Amino acid sequence: MRWLPNLLSRFVRNGRLTVIFHDGFRQSFGSGTNGPDVTIRLADAKVDREIFLNPELKSAEAYMDGRLVIEDGGSVFDLLSLFSVNRTGLAAHPLQKALRKAWRALKRRHQNNALGLAAKNASHHYDIPTAFYRLWLDEAMIYSCAYYTEPEISLSRAQQDKLRHIAAKLKLEPGMEVAEIGSGWGALAIYLAKVCGARVTAINVSPEQLAESRRLAEAAGVADRITFREIDYRDLDGRFDRVVSIGMMEHVGVGHFDAYFGKIRSLLKPGGFALVHAIGRMSPPGSTAPFIRKYIFPGGYVPALSEVFASLERTGVWCADCENLRLHYYWTIRDWRRGYEATRGEAVAMMGERFCRMWDFYLASVELGFLNGSNFVFQLLLANERDAVPVIRDYIVDEERRLASSSVA
Secondary structure (H helix, E strand, O other), X not given: OOOHHHHHXXXXXXXXXXXXXXXXXXXXXXXXXXXXXXXXXXXOHHHHHHHHHOHHHHHHHHHHOOOEEEOOOOOHHHHHHHHHOOHHHHHHOHHHHHHHHHHHHOHHHHOOOOOOHXXXXXXXXXXXXXXXXXXXXXXXXXXXXXXXXXXOOOHHHHHHHHHHHHHHHHOOOOOXXXXXXXXXXXXXXXXXXXXXXXXXXXXXXXXHHHHHHHHHHHHHOOHHHEEEEEOOHHHOOOOEEEEEEXXXXXXXXXXXXXXXHHHHHHHEEEEEEEEEEEEEEOOOOOOOOHHHHHHHOOOOOOOEHHHHHHHHHHHOOEEEEEEEEOOHHHXXXXXXXXXXXXXXXXXXXXXXXXXXXXXXXXXXXXXHHXXXXXXXXXXXXXXXXXXXXXXXXXXXXXXXXXXXXXXXX
């Protein structure tokens, strides 16, 4: 008995998928138009049933293990492009509907990031060798959505433009105290200290990232203006003129949004304000895809804006501004994938073939999610008072121009 034809015949409408089963039987699905033409070979009988029962996880695992082979010079990006242009049909299949219902029911357990567990979940993704990330990130090691003034500008320029855009929104003055929640490899903290003259307390739960951050701050000559701390955001105390959090809210966990925004509220001095930059979804609240949940970001969850604003209402925080960056992360991940593919041989030598197959699947799937799916990036300006943030947005453009002309920018 073959399982996959029941699924594929119902959802593959655009493009064409040809499946060569383990016994040599070949069957094609789709119109052959409005999508890629992809051929895959299944190495054994079990993989047919496994993918039918849980296609989003088991197709990834089968590819990682070499049990799903893409034929005729195709790539995993081609296969996922085919799934991407047929995503509505997949979600409509009765079995897939039932799976999604179960995932939504369990999402608070899946996306639990209690104190202590959050550090373990972050370590899963960030405490692999920094040298691996250095292969394909920009020179500043920025691992979050860039800001593309044009789709084809370089990744490096787009990331520097992102730092400037954030700094402009924060409207910093020399000597201001800034808390950064989730500091990555330190690029933003270094920029705010070097270009804006701020004093930054940057927190992270990844020892690997913190060690590299301290080295980079020393090299930039601003180590005396940045304090890097290995601490969970819930344990941070003090009061600050500004709080900034880039790409961190996705790791908070669906049951902890109130704690996150409540902590930001408590950290702000009177008249201070915060910037939160995170991935969101334009669809209703959902759950994290099983491949991402298991292999990439355990505990991670991309919120719907309805969940974000409901939490702001409960915690009594003013949202002074919301900007939606709809295609910027698509362009960012496109450039990451290109850089990764150009250095994949080095990545395999460093991390092994199975790990790199996992990364093939990850980068392709998230890139397509930002192109054809419901994901985007938003930036919020938050405050405890209604008038803490300038009431006219012109100041952001004025600040960007001023920072761009700075001799140290």
